Amino acid sequence: MNIIHRSAAAAAVALGLISLASCVEGPETAAPGAEARVDLxxxxxxxxxxxxxxxxxxxxxxxxxxxxxxxxxxxxxxxxxxxxxxxxxxxxxxxxxxxxxxxxxxxxxxxxxxxxxxxxxxxxxxxxxxxxxxxxxxxxxxxxKPLPDEPADAEQASPFARALARYFPVPESGPRELTVTVLTFGGSRDVSERLKTFAIPTAIRALRQETCPRCDRVSINRMSHGTDGWTQIPAARPLLGSSLAVFYFDLGNQRIPARYDADLPLPTADIVARLEKGEGLIAVRERAGAPPAILIAAPRKAQLPAVEEALAAMAEVPAGPVAVPLPDGLTPAEIQAVVRTGFPAYRTCYEALLERRPDAAGKIPLSFAIHGDGTVADVQVDAAAATLRDATTDRCMVEATRGLRFPAIGQKTTVVYPIEFSPGD
Structure with a gap:
C-alpha cells in the first residue's frame, strides 16, 4: 500500500465581487516541502x-x-x-x-x-x-491536460540527443547550414525540454566543438512539430520520410491504432502485449535515408515521463526494444490531476462557508484511500492538522471527495491532500 502526502500547487478563482483563491497543496515541482501559490x-x-x-x-x-x-x-x-x-x-x-x-x-x-x-x-x-x-x-x-511546467536547462543536450546527432551530418562543402526536423505525436513538450531528450542542435554544436574547435560555425535550423497524438499522423505524412519521428503510446487515449503500424517501430499488438506486463517500452526503427522512428510507451500517460527519462539517459541508440521498469502506484501528477477535478465542488463548499463567515480562511487536509478500481473510500478531514474548521464545510468537502475517480491500477493507495482556502485581495 502506498501512502502519499502531498504539498504543492495552487489554483485561484474569482466569483462576482468576491475574489476567491483556492490554494491546493499537491505534487511538488520544487524542493521538498516547497509550496507555490497562484492567485489569478x-x-x-x-x-x-x-x-x-x-x-x-x-x-x-x-x-x-x-x-x-x-x-x-x-x-x-x-x-x-x-x-x-x-x-x-x-x-x-x-x-x-x-x-x-x-x-x-x-x-x-x-x-x-x-x-x-x-x-x-x-x-x-x-x-x-x-x-x-x-x-x-x-x-x-x-x-x-499537460503535466506541470518544469524548468529546462538550455546549455546542454541529453546523452541520447548526442547519439542522434549522427543522423544529421553537417555538409562537408558549400554553406554550413543544417535543418533538424523533429515530429512528436503525443508526449509533453515541457518534459522533453527539461530532459533535453531531442536537443539535437545543441548536441551537434557540442560534438563539433569537441572534435574541431576551430571549424566553421554551423547554422542549424530546428523545426519542431508537436501534436496531441496519433490523429496528426496523416497530416504529417509528407514530413515523416525526412524527419525524426517520435511516437508516444499508452493504453489510454494515446493508444495508436493498428492502421498506423507501418509508421511505428513495432506493431501495435506487440506494444500492447509488452505494456500489459506493467513495464514501459522504448523502441527505435532505423529508416533508410532518414532519421529513425522512436517509440516511447507506458501503460498510463502519467508514466511516459519516466520512460522518456530512461531514453534521454541512453548514450547509444538501442538496436532492439528496451523494457523500462516503472514504479508501482499512482504518480503524484495523476493524483493531483484528479483532485483538481474536484475544485468546482470544493469551491462551492467554501462559498457557502463565506456566506456565514466572510473572513474564513485556512487549511482542510483530506485523508482518503484509493482502491485498486480507482474508487475513493475512508474519506475524512484530518482534524489535528486542519486550520479551518467548520462541520458543515467538512461534510461538504468529504462528500465531494467521495465522487472522485482515479485510474484503476489494482492496488490501494492512501493519500493525505491538504487544501488551503483564503479570500482573495
Missing part, C-alpha cells in the same frame, strides 16, 4: 484593459454564469484593432467556450479550427497546446 486575481488591475476584459470573461465562463456578458466583453475585445495576436487568440478560445455554452458546438469547433488553420505555418505559438486540447475536448469529449 492578483495584479489584474495593472494589466491592459483588453487583457482584463478577456480574463473577466473567462472567469464568468468558469463560473458558468453571465454568458451573455462574457460574449459582449469578448466581442468588444476582438473588435479592438490594438489587440495583440496572443490576446486575440486568447479571446477567440474564450469565444469558442461561449458558443459551446450557448449550445452551438459546431460553431465552437469551427472557431478553434479556424484559429489553428491561421497558425498552420507558424513555429510553436503560445496558445497552440491550449487550442489543440480544446479541439480534442470538443470533438471527442476528452481533454488531456
Amino acid at each position: 486575481a492578483a495584479g489584474a488591475d495593472r494589466r491592459p484593459d483588453a487583457s482584463l476584459a478577456i480574463e473577466q470573461a473567462e472567469r464568468r465562463l468558469d463560473a458558468g454564469r453571465e454568458i451573455a456578458a462574457a460574449r459582449q466583453a469578448l466581442s468588444e475585445a476582438l473588435a479592438d484593432p490594438a489587440l495583440t495576436r496572443d490576446q486575440r487568440d486568447q479571446a477567440r478560445l474564450a469565444m469558442s467556450r461561449v458558443l459551446e455554452a450557448e449550445g452551438d458546438r459546431e460553431a465552437a469547433i469551427a472557431a478553434v479550427e479556424s484559429m489553428l488553420g491561421e497558425h498552420a505555418v507558424d513555429e510553436p505559438w503560445p496558445l497552440q497546446r491550449a487550442a489543440e486540447r480544446r479541439l480534442r475536448l470538443l470533438v471527442t469529449g476528452s481533454e488531456e
